[in-house]
Amino acid sequence: MTFKAPDSLSEQIARHLGEKIITGELKAGERIQELRVAGELDVSRGSVREAYLILERRHLIDILPRRGAVVSEMTPRHVRNVYEVNILLLTQLARRATPVWQESDLPEFLQLLDEMDGYLQRNQAIDFHNASFRFARMAYRFAENPYLEEILEDLQPLMRRTYYYAIRTAKIEMEKSMKMFRDLMECILSRNTDGAVKTLELFGQHQCETVLAFLENAQGS
């Protein structure tokens, strides 16, 4: 995969709207009006329509005939479904990466883990989570599979969105995540592929349950 630079106008619009969906400013089921977006951002309707296609690919909106773009649903079932696919793909990444890394690959991973420790100490939940995505991205090169990479990248905004639903995640949760990252790294260091897969599965399931618990609390309140 090539990270496209510079971003096209439609990519910029997609990022702008995407952040609003991820952070919850635009809510599930809300309609996004093409004309209004074009007016507010002073861009053509064509560029907005292109942005919609990018957001649809990233699972953040649905494009409905005659109704236009609608922010995609985010029910407990959606959360379970996106975690299921994400865990499946991340464990495949671990299966490919664990046997093949070289000594010279290690420093940047160990450095990132230390960085995450810092976010944990300072209770910076968002930075912590962004760093955990970077951990996966840094591992892409070992899988050498651009399709796996693209699909994971397209799921990433939705994973961030589920996380914002659980934004009040307690520090104890970050500590658990940090411990799981350390366990994962230990498996990787000892070339224990099965252990890395198992750790990631448990990690993903735990995170999923955490998000679901907050989601249910939020709906109950």
Added chain:
Amino acid sequence: MTFKAPDSLSEQIARHLGEKIITGELKAGERIQELRVAGELDVSRGSVREAYLILERRHLIDILPRRGAVVSEMTPRHVRNVYEVNILLLTQLARRATPVWQESDLPEFLQLLDEMDGYLQRNQAIDFHNASFRFARMAYRFAENPYLEEILEDLQPLMRRTYYYAIRTAKIEMEKSMKMFRDLMECILSRNTDGAVKTLELFGQHQCETVLAFLENAQGS
């Protein structure tokens, strides 16, 4: 997932160009010119650009800054990569579907297998392969995971494209495929999830090797 009907103009353009890529009329590395497509099909450039985004999502083109749309590469490595991801997702579908189907779900699957037997007898390779995709599609409802479904749907054109590279597939290959479908069905019928997963993995690997063998022959000739 909802199958969107009626297709938008950009979806129709994407299908039109997609078929040319899948069948090899447009070749890997070939540039697709926006103005020319717009002129030939008598549509706006905006609609063509939207179609490009759909084709990019389906892994059939790359959109490059300043160069526009280019038909994506299809080297042996690409074939291995797309099979890796496709097998991963299809085995997950089998894991979800095998334990939960009901007696009333069976007839349409058994009927499809008979239909495939017919294509095999009449040596209709393309119909046979299209039917094998329908088999997977009919199983989506058991996984109840729209993300899994969307990702498989987005990979499907590329899987068809790899198949066209091996269009001269001998009848013996179709017979092997048919046997594997029968084995898969037997595992599903006996709720043997591990067996279904294993059969699919072997099936996918074998198909991948077949495509690769043809690809290497074609390059050598």
